[in-house]
Amino acid sequence: MTALAWIAVGSLVVWGWLLLGQGFFWRTDQRLPHRVPGSDPWPDVAVVVPARDESEVLPQTLPTLLTQEYPGRARVILVDDGSTDGTSELARELAVRYGGLPLSVVHAGEPEPGWTGKLWALRHGMAVARPDGPEYLLLTDADIAHAPDSLRALVEAARTGGWDLVSQMARLRVVSGWERLIVPAFVYFFGQLYPFRRVNRPGARTAAAAGGCVLLRRAAAERAGVPESIRQAVIDDVSLARAVKRSGGRIWLGLADRVDSVRPYPRLADLWQMVARSAYAQLAYSPLLLAGTVVVLALVYLVPPIAVCTALLTSDPVVGWAGGLAWAVMAGTYLPTLRYYRQSVLFAPLLPFTGLLYLLMTVDSAVQHHRGRGAAWKGRTYARPTPAPEQR
Structure with a gap:
């Protein structure tokens, strides 16, 4: 097996784990339950x-x-x-x-x-x-x-x-x-x-x-x-x-x-700013976590389409099947969210491109932080907190 084949298989394994082992994150059934109120007075x-x-x-x-x-x-x-x-x-x-x-x-x-x-x-x-x-x-x-x-x-x-x-x-x-x-x-x-x-x-x-x-x-x-x-x-x-x-x-x-x-x-x-203003804070302002996130996002979202395109050119069956299955699982898990937003299923196979945009937004968030701009919102800029309470 080639190096790309091993990487594509690795991506498929990760998607298998995300499908079954990450709390069924892709389901959209967590909705506010309809409750019948009791006889107690309504609280203020x-x-x-x-x-x-x-x-x-x-x-x-x-x-x-x-x-x-x-x-x-x-x-x-x-x-x-x-x-x-x-x-x-x-x-x-x-x-x-x-x-x-x-x-x-x-x-x-x-x-x-x-x-x-x-x-x-x-x-x-x-x-x-x-x-x-x-x-x-x-x-x-x-x-x-x-x-x-x-x-x-x-x-x-x-x-x-x-x-x-x-x-x-x-x-x-x-x-x-x-x-x-x-x-x-x-x-x-x-x-x-x-x-x-x-x-x-x-x-x-x-x-x-x-x-x-x-x-x-x-x-x-x-x-x-x-x-x-x-x-x-x-x-x-x-x-x-x-x-x-x-x-x-x-x-x-x-x-x-x-x-x-x-x-x-x-x-x-507008969307770029919304994501980038807090993405690096989510990573605790850590260059190591940033590097790891870039690698993981690339493995999860970019490798499957790259593997499929490569297989079409090289006729490598392992690369093609692993990349194709990973891409299919990715698109399939995205469908419930698209239905929730009443959007076309045609957006599902485009998730790798959207994932690439989020990867770039995250990197840009780190770049802006190291340029001293931090998280910015409506005229205010927040530098790295010392210490960051959410990371204690």
């Missing part, structure tokens, strides 16, 4: 929305929170994180127009040293909510639109399942060609890294959340010391889930059916 909830220059999306999202059909007492706290586009004024106008849940608009001010902007805003919003003593906090991003019964369903699930943290990965926008190519793969890769079934298994070490929609029991937050304990985290949702789970809390993560992100990423550059 504070909805905390960090917002920085969100006037473009706020008219599509804030009304969906204000008009929640929740039987208990709830309020919305929008934390203006240094906006310069009239976010606060627009939020107040929307509250007058739509009514519904009471809205408080507060200003967090510039983050203190050692804090990321979002976590600083969440800290401020949670402090505002604390005197009311809500049992739950719904932490949701300003670009997330909720179905009218979203809060009710989250609370029902949390109380019935006994979960301290319930998170739904919002269905991201897929309209432009680049969004259709890259966004479903983002969710697929996230699930590959953090299999939802393992996250939801009591006693498992895997922990993750989707920061756009997190229902958090206030007592669990206090027990875990959040957000103070994760104040430097760039990947704040995963860090939050880890902190809650380490402190003895139970967590659940699934795909959303009626919670949607409306933020557009029409160009490749």
Whole structure:
């Protein structure tokens, strides 16, 4: 056997393990269960929305929170994180127009040293909510639109399942060609890294959340010391889930059916920035982990199509069969995610190209970090935290 044949067989073996041994990450059946509420009174909830220059999306999202059909007492706290586009004024106008849940608009001010902007805003919003003593906090991003019964369903699930943290990965926008190519793969890769079934298994070490929609029991937050304990985290949702789970809390993560992100990423550059701003942080800013990630991504996503193309030129049966089967397994595991996003199955065989883009984004994330630009978002740049709380 040639060297390429051994590499192609190795890729096939890895895909066999991913198919059966990585928590069935490719399945999309982890959805918020429909629960029947008990006779207890509905708990109080504070909805905390960090917002920085969100006037473009706020008219599509804030009304969906204000008009929640929740039987208990709830309020919305929008934390203006240094906006310069009239976010606060627009939020107040929307509250007058739509009514519904009471809205408080507060200003967090510039983050203190050692804090990321979002976590600083969440800290401020949670402090505002604390005197009311809500049992739950719904932490949701300003670009997330909720179905009218979203809060009710989250609370029902949390109380019935006994979960301290319930998170739904919002269905991201897929309209432009680049969004259709890259966004479903983002969710697929996230699930590959953090299999939802393992996250939801009591006693498992895997922990993750989707920061756009997190229902958090206030007592669990206090027990875990959040957000103070994760104040430097760039990947704040995963860090939050880890902190809650380490402190003895139970967590659940699934795909959303009626919670949607409306933020557009029409160009490749927009999606590139979204991924690159946190990819190197996910690797703990380690050149060794970066090198290993590049090798693994190449073996898993690039070797199969290269092997198939090579076999067509050289008539090497081992290379052809191993590469072809690996490519087929790859495409097959991607199909459930494509169906979830209502996209054509023709995107499935294109996953190697998308994987190459993610590989390049990850490398670019490291390059930007070493140039001193770090993770950048809306005018703020975060250097490597010292120490990084999510890596303790």
